[in-house]
Amino acid sequence: xxxxxxxxxxxxxxxxxxxxxxxxxxxxxxxxxxxxxxxxxxxxxxxxxxxxxxxxxxxxxxxxxxxxxxxxxxxxxxxxxxxxxxxxxxxxxxxxxxxxxxxxxxxxxxxxxxxxxxxxxxxxxxxxxxxxxxxxxxxxxxxxxxxxxxxxxxxxxxxxxxxxxxxxxxxxxxxxxxxxxxxxxxxxxxxxxxxxxxxxxxxxxxxxxxxxxxxxxxxxxxxxxxxxxxxxxxxxxxxxxxxxxxxxxxxxxxxxxxxxxxxxxxxxxxxxxxxxxxxxxxxxxxxxxxxxxxxxxxxxxxxxxxxxxxxxxxxxxxxxxxxxxxxxxxxxxxxxxxxxxxxxxxxxxxxxxxxxxxxxxxxxxxxxxxxxxxxxxxxxxxxxxxxx
Amino acid sequence: xxxxxxxxxxxxxxxxxxxxxxxxxxxxxxxxxxxxxxxxxxxxxxxxxxxxxxxxxxxxxxxxxxxxxxxxxxxxxxxxxxxxxxxxxxxxxxxxxxxxxxxxxxxxxxxxxxxxxxxxxxxxxxxxxxxxxxxxxxxxxxxxxxxxxxxxxxxxxxxxxxxxxxxxxxxxxxxxxxxxxxxxxxxxxxxxxxxxxxxxxxxxxxxxxxxxxxxxxxxxxxxxxxxxxxxxxxxxxxxxxxxxxxxxxxxxxxxxxxxxxxxxxxxxxxxxxxxxxxxxxxxxxxxxxxxxxxxxxxxxxxxxxxxxxxxxxxxxxxxxxxxxxxxxxxxxxxxxxxxxxxxxxxxxxxxxxxxxxxxxxxxxxxxxxxxxxxxxxxxxxxxxxxxxxxxxxxxxxxxxxxxxxxxx
Numbered sequence: 001x002x003x004x005x006x007x008x009x010x011x012x013x014x015x016x017x018x019x020x021x022x023x024x025x026x027x028x029x030x031x032x033x034x035x036x037x038x039x040x041x042x043x044x045x046x047x048x049x050x051x052x053x054x055x056x057x058x059x060x061x062x063x064x065x066x067x068x069x070x071x072x073x074x075x076x077x078x079x080x081x082x083x084x085x086x087x088x089x090x091x092x093x094x095x096x097x098x099x100x101x102x103x104x105x106x107x108x109x110x111x112x113x114x115x116x117x118x119x120x121x122x123x124x125x126x127x128x129x130x131x132x133x134x135x136x137x138x139x140x141x142x143x144x145x146x147x148x149x150x151x152x153x154x155x156x157x158x159x160x161x162x163x164x165x166x167x168x169x170x171x172x173x174x175x176x177x178x179x180x181x182x183x184x185x186x187x188x189x190x191x192x193x194x195x196x197x198x199x200x201x202x203x204x205x206x207x208x209x210x211x212x213x214x215x216x217x218x219x220x221x222x223x224x225x226x227x228x229x230x231x232x233x234x235x236x237x238x239x240x241x242x243x244x245x246x247x248x249x250x251x252x253x254x255x256x257x258x259x260x261x262x263x264x265x266x267x268x269x270x271x272x273x274x275x276x277x278x279x280x281x282x283x284x285x286x287x288x289x290x291x292x293x294x295x296x297x298x299x300x301x302x303x304x305x306x307x308x309x310x311x312x313x314x315x316x317x318x319x320x321x322x323x324x325x326x327x328x329x330x331x332x333x334x335x336x337x338x339x340x341x342x343x344x345x346x347x348x349x350x351x352x353x354x355x356x357x358x359x360x361x362x363x364x365x366x367x368x369x370x371x372x373x374x375x376x377x378x379x380x381x382x383x384x385x386x387x388x
Numbered sequence: 389x390x391x392x393x394x395x396x397x398x399x400x401x402x403x404x405x406x407x408x409x410x411x412x413x414x415x416x417x418x419x420x421x422x423x424x425x426x427x428x429x430x431x432x433x434x435x436x437x438x439x440x441x442x443x444x445x446x447x448x449x450x451x452x453x454x455x456x457x458x459x460x461x462x463x464x465x466x467x468x469x470x471x472x473x474x475x476x477x478x479x480x481x482x483x484x485x486x487x488x489x490x491x492x493x494x495x496x497x498x499x500x501x502x503x504x505x506x507x508x509x510x511x512x513x514x515x516x517x518x519x520x521x522x523x524x525x526x527x528x529x530x531x532x533x534x535x536x537x538x539x540x541x542x543x544x545x546x547x548x549x550x551x552x553x554x555x556x557x558x559x560x561x562x563x564x565x566x567x568x569x570x571x572x573x574x575x576x577x578x579x580x581x582x583x584x585x586x587x588x589x590x591x592x593x594x595x596x597x598x599x600x601x602x603x604x605x606x607x608x609x610x611x612x613x614x615x616x617x618x619x620x621x622x623x624x625x626x627x628x629x630x631x632x633x634x635x636x637x638x639x640x641x642x643x644x645x646x647x648x649x650x651x652x653x654x655x656x657x658x659x660x661x662x663x664x665x666x667x668x669x670x671x672x673x674x675x676x677x678x679x680x681x682x683x684x685x686x687x688x689x690x691x692x693x694x695x696x697x698x699x700x701x702x703x704x705x706x707x708x709x710x711x712x713x714x715x716x717x718x719x720x721x722x723x724x725x726x727x728x729x730x731x732x733x734x735x736x737x738x739x740x741x742x743x744x745x746x747x748x749x750x751x752x753x754x755x756x757x758x759x760x761x762x763x764x765x766x767x768x769x770x771x772x773x774x775x776x777x778x779x780x781x782x783x784x785x786x787x788x789x790x791x792x793x794x795x796x
Contacts, residue, residue: 017722021730028734164733172726179619179724253428299725300612304405307608311405315412 001198008195008202012173022210025161029218032157036149038226043139043146045073047229050137055230057084057135080140080240087239087258088129093121096257096349103255104247104352110326113355120357121260121349128264133235139228143240146228147267151274152344158218159278159343162211166282167306169210170289173203175299183297187387196382200290207286208279215275232268236261245351248321261347262357274346280364284336287371291378313337330355334363389635393642396613406605410654413604417597418658422665425590432528432536437584437679438669446673447580453544460537467522467530474521476514485534488518543678547571547579553683560762563753566688571676576690578676583693585677585685587667591697592748595704598658599743602708603736605650610643610712611719615728636786640716647712651705659701671697675751684754688764691751700750706771707746711739713778720785746770 012018053064062081068074097118101111128134139146174196177183186192237259245255261270289306296302313335320328332338333353339346339360342353346360354360426434444452467485471477482488495511522530546553550572554564570578617623626632662668671694675687691699714735722728749755750767757766 015726017727017730021734024734028737168726168729176724176726300616303725303729304401308405308408311409311412314416315408318412318416 001194001201004195004198005202005205008198009206011176012169012202012206018169018206021165022213025165025214026217029154029157029161029214030221032154033218033222033225036154036222036226038146038149039142040226042073042076042142043226043228043231045071046077046137046139046142047231049074049077050230053137055137055234056132057081057137061137077140081137084135084239086129086132087134088125088237091125091129091258093118093125096121099255099257100245100351103245105324106326106352107324108326110330110352110355113330114352117355117357118349121262124260124262124264128235128237128260131235131264133237133264134239134258136235136238138234138238138240139231140240143231143234143238144242146226146231147236147241150222150267151271154218154222155271155274155278156343158211158214159281159340162207162214162278162282163285163340165210166207166286167289168303169203169207170286171293171299171302171306173199174290174293175297175302178297178299184387187385190383193383193385196294200287203290204283204286207282211279211282219271233266236265236267236270243345243348243351255351260349262349263347265347270347274343277346277361277364278343280368281336281339284364284367284371287368287375288336291371291374294378294382310337326352333359334366336364336367339363339367389638390642393635393638394646396617397610397642397646399609399613402609402612406608409604409608410601413597413601414658418594418601421590421594421662426584426586430584430586432532433540433586433679434584436536436540437582438666441582441669441673444582446582447577448544448582448678449580456537456544457541460534460541463530463534463537466524467534470522470530471518474518476517480514482518491515540679543680547678553579566764567686570688570690571686576674578674578686578690579678581674581677582679583670583673583675583677584679586679586681587670588675588685588693588696588752589749591662591667592700592750594662595659595700596744596747598655599704599707599747600740601658602651602654602704603711603739603743605654606647606708606712606715607732607736609650610647611715611722611728611732612725614639614643614716614719615722615725618722619724633790636720636789640782640786643716643719644709644712647709647715651708651712655701655705655708659697659704662697682754684759685749685752687752689751696751700747703750703767703771704743704747706775707739707743710771710774710778711736713775713782714739717778717782717785720782720789742774 049065049068052068053061062078065074065078065081094115097115100106100118101114106114177186186195239258241259242256243259245257247253265273289302292302292305293299296305313332314337317329317332317338320332329352333342333355338353342350342360345351345353347358349357350359356362440448440452440456448456464485467488471482471485471488477483477488480491482491492515495515519529519531524530524533550568553571554567559567570576572579617626626635663671672692675689675691675693675696680686687696689696715732718731718735719728722731745756746767751765753759755767757770758764763769
């Protein structure tokens with residue numbers, strides 16, 4: 001089986017559209033980065049200044065900053081860092097939980113689970129208070145813009161492109177023998193049927209390669225166009241970076257709270273973890289669609305089934321939100337589609353989208369386990385499938 | 389041959405999937421304008437617009453402005469009286485509404501309760517307690533009403549002389565001349581229209597969502613049929629004769645007509661649905677109004693709001709038709725479904741991006757494309773250009789295929 005994997009990879013790479021899709025995605029990401037709207041001169045100014053003032057906001061920080069040559073940027077930084085406090089000192093996570101419950105009007109047994117979840121957040125907040133994470137200067141008010149761009153927009157786009165690639169290649173991997181009419185030939189022997197395993201590994205390797213290359217190139221381009229230097233080492237929980245929650249139906253009001261992860265993290269750590277979890281999500285998407293391809297035996301039919309499942313799920317979530325069925329809502333949040341939709345909240349307390357700490361990571365592992373079970377069942381079906 | 393090719397495009401399963409997508413999309417996105425707008429701070433603004441529309445008609449004349457002014461001062465007197473009688477206000481030595489506003493601005497930071505000191509929390513509670521007392525006979529907040537009226541009154545004052553309005557922002561000289569005609573000419577003082585202009589943004593946002601739905605539906609319904617023909621080897625049979633090669637033109641015509649029907653149905657259904665909303669009352673009002681959130685939310689054109697909606701709908705259809713031309717081209721250059729979808733998906737996203745720039749605030753000065761090019765009617769020109777390019781591609785392709793070797 002392993003011997004033919006390189007041949008299978010070569011067969012897939014014979015499709016020029018794969019390279020075309022990669023180039024198109026990279027081009028879109030580059031345009032996206034070029035139009036990010038980062039105030040680079042201010043970012044550079046803070047980078048240079050923090051070498052003299054230190055990275056934590058304090059009275060000494062303000063004093064040293066005041067002694068720097070007067071400029072508009074210095075004035076802006078002085079204003080933005082004035083009266084900043086360690087917000088995690090005496091921060092009540094119970095009150096935060098209650099605020100969340102009131103904001104989303106959560107009821108039923110989910111309320112208790114939410115309260116327990118926020119109680120578990122207390123030690124994390126104490127740790128953040130001790131580390132004075134909230135007082136890290138980052139890039140002052142520009143921090144929010146850069147953090148949001150990197151994790152909610154740029155990474156979201158890369159992940160989206162990779163998921164589309166995984167979906168299409170997963171389907172193609174298990175159905176492309178039909179194109180050359182060699183499918184019947186393949187299923188006439190046990191060895192032939194086993195080549196589906198090689199096809200799975202080949203398309204999986206290509207999918208991961210696409211994701212890895214896209215991540216490296218896109219973030220490489222970002223770092224070249226907008227060098228943010230030490231910002232990568234800034235805590236995600238600096239008070240210049242907050243988390244927003246939006247009610248299900250009104251887009252006007254939002255709840256703004258500190259960005260609290262289950263473990264204190266820097267931007268770099270957070271992105272490495274996100275990339276890792278994104279990789280698992282892509283593996284799931286690829287594997288699921290490979291199985292769909294095996295069952296439907298047709299690329300486009302498989303694609304339509306995926307579309308129906310995706311759209312049907314979105315419709316279901318909408319109906320459940322409409323009727324405020326919080327128990328079912330909490331259950332649906334374990335689904336991979338929810339994990340993709342709520343990517344910007346990964347590793348945080350996740351508000352109404354999680355009932356236990358680290359839910360997104362646990363849910364991903366469970367989903368992969370279920371996919372494995374599905375894979376075993378499918379292989380049993382495929383081994384004894386009738387030759388048509 | 390046309391009926392045969394057209395019939396191929398009608399696939400019951402795909403139509404059912406398209407229907408499911410349309411239903412989910414409409415309850416999730418397209419119903420926003422009807423169910424959830426106006427919301428937040430727009431509620432009192434919209435209420436004032438509706439009230440004035442009922443009382444004064446489509447425009448606001450001088451005597452009506454005077455009436456509004458009197459109402460505003462009356463409201464302020466009412467608030468002054470309530471403040472002077474309020475126990476907490478007395479304790480804080482606040483004598484009238486103006487002093488309350490200054491106190492509120494200085495002391496209430498608007499931060500999060502969880503991060504406030506006890507003292508800050510107490511100030512918030514005091515402010516809330518005073519505001520709760522400032523309620524009119526119908527139970528509505530006087531503070532909100534004063535805030536909205538203040539802004540509208542300020543906006544009306546901005547429009548009272550062209551010099552004041554144009555001094556505020558960096559309009560170009562050409563824009564000043566054209567806007568003077570639409571906003572300040574005696575016969576057509578466009579600024580006097582009663583129209584909450586945020587409604588224009590929301591409407592264009594609605595049409596942009598319709599366009600997104602169109603892209604999804606067209607991508608699903610149109611191109612896969614032509615790829616299937618190639619996969620089952622039908623194209624080779626068709627191409628083996630000169631007459632058979634003309635099938636490309638028939639397929640092109642059937643694809644475009646099917647797209648046109650889908651686009652028309654979707655745009656007419658979801659655009660026409662606006663006619664049955666409460667917003668219909670503004671359809672015969674002008675496009676410009678003193679109800680502006682930002683100075684650039686003005687238009688050169690003396691259309692009624694209804695005429696503008698029709699034009700935005702046509703623009704949406706134009707971009708939709710351009711996309712269907714590209715779809716046909718992509719379907720003819722794809723050997724199989726992977727190739728098709730890997731081309732259609734990025735192109736679809738690019739079209740969504742372009743449509744956003746064209747449609748949001750279309751025919752207003754704050755339209756992104758207009759701000760970039762400063763060419764009036766650029767939305768229409770860009771739409772036509774897009775259509776010409778997108779239709780030319782499949783036409784050139786069809787012409788070139790006439791003499792192509794079957795083995796290539």
